[in-house]
Amino acid sequence: MILASASPLPLILSVLAALAYVLPAVLLHRISLRSAHLWVAMAWLLQGLLLAWGLLGDPPHFGFAPALSVTAWLVAAVYAVESLIYPQLPTRWTLSTLGALAVLLAYLFPGSAMPATASVWLPVHLAFGVACYGLFGIAVVHAWFMNHAEKRIRLGKDSQSGLPLLTLERLTYRFMAAGFVLLSATLAVGMLFGEVVYGHAWRWDHKTIFSVLSWLTFAVLLVGRMGFGWRGKRAANVLYMGSVFLLLAYVGSRFVMEIVLGRTP
Numbered sequence: 001m002i003l004a005s006a007s008p009l010p011l012i013l014s015v016l017a018a019l020a021y022v023l024p025a026v027l028l029h030r031i032s033l034r035s036a037h038l039w040v041a042m043a044w045l046l047q048g049l050l051l052a053w054g055l056l057g058d059p060p061h062f063g064f065a066p067a068l069s070v071t072a073w074l075v076a077a078v079y080a081v082e083s084l085i086y087p088q089l090p091t092r093w094t095l096s097t098l099g100a101l102a103v104l105l106a107y108l109f110p111g112s113a114m115p116a117t118a119s120v121w122l123p124v125h126l127a128f129g130v131a132c133y134g135l136f137g138i139a140v141v142h143a144w145f146m147n148h149a150e151k152r153i154r155l156g157k158d159s160q161s162g163l164p165l166l167t168l169e170r171l172t173y174r175f176m177a178a179g180f181v182l183l184s185a186t187l188a189v190g191m192l193f194g195e196v197v198y199g200h201a202w203r204w205d206h207k208t209i210f211s212v213l214s215w216l217t218f219a220v221l222l223v224g225r226m227g228f229g230w231r232g233k234r235a236a237n238v239l240y241m242g243s244v245f246l247l248l249a250y251v252g253s254r255f256v257m258e259i260v261l262g263r264t265p
Contacts, residue, residue: 010053014107017046021100025093037083040076040096047073047103054110063111064254065102067130072102074134075141082171095141109258128186129250135179136243142172143236150232173225176239180218183246187215206256210249217242 020043024036031039051070054061076099146168153165190208221238224230230238 010050010107010110013046013050013053014103017043017050017103018100020046021096021103025096025100037080040099041080043096043099043103044073044076044080047076047099050103050106054106059113061111061113062126063109063258064251065106065109066111067133067251067254069102069106070130071133071137072099074131075137078134078138078175079141111254112258125186125189128182128189132179132182132186133246133250135175135182136246139172139175139179139239140243142168142175143239146172147233147236169231172239173235176218177222180215180222183211183215183218187211205253207249207253210245210252214242214245214249217245 020039024031024039027036047069051066051073054066076095079095146165149165149168217238221230221235221242224238225235
């Protein structure tokens with residue numbers, strides 16, 4: 001369901017943020033790297049203001065599109081920090097394009113209002129869940145870089161990754177492991193304190209089933225890497241599979257409820 005805001009400010013900020021993301025992607029080789037970073041930083045700040053507007057508003061709103069926007073925002077933040085630590089890491093136009101799409105999608109589908117009777121622990125639980133999405137999103141981006149670099153190396157070409165392959169691999173699975181810890185904590189809170197957080201006990205709905213499937217998939221990946229030395233494309237494919245399950249858990253279920261069924265969860 002598309003919810004129109006009474007204030008034009010979210011629309012203005014959304015358009016400005018999307019343009020600031022898109023500009024360095026369109027002018028990929030026509031502007032300096034410093035200018036591209038400045039535009040992306042401006043877009044990131046504007047996107048942060050938009051997220052704060054929705055999450056801290058009266059009443060606060062949340063849904064599948066804001067969840068995707070927060071994920072893109074966290075990925076951009078971590079990528080910016082990594083660019084300082086690893087200056088050779090190139091700026092990717094795909095991240096800017098995805099950031100612009102996430103901003104516009106969140107404006108069109110801001111989600112539903114959180115009930116006034118919701119527990120004060122619900123925003124904390126959502127924050128852990130969204131941070132979990134962000135960490136796995138970052139891991140997926142790095143896995144894509146890693147697979148792309150490995151493919152080019154096999155063809156005898158420059159990897160174009162800006163980082164050694166082993167460094168990319170190490171970063172990928174560090175983020176994945178951190179996301180697994182947060183996912184475990186999120187599931188544990190839902191299982192043990194569901195009545196306090198949600199107002200009802202743990203139940204096996206679509207969101208829970210896909211969340212548990214994603215947890216099991218990531219657990220298998222961790223065991224496979226530590227116990228059997230899984231690497232390369234096989235490990236990356238398991239990471240992608242677990243991330244799809246996780247995406248279906250919240251974003252997928254909310255999309256069906258909000259857009260397909262037109263209901264407020």
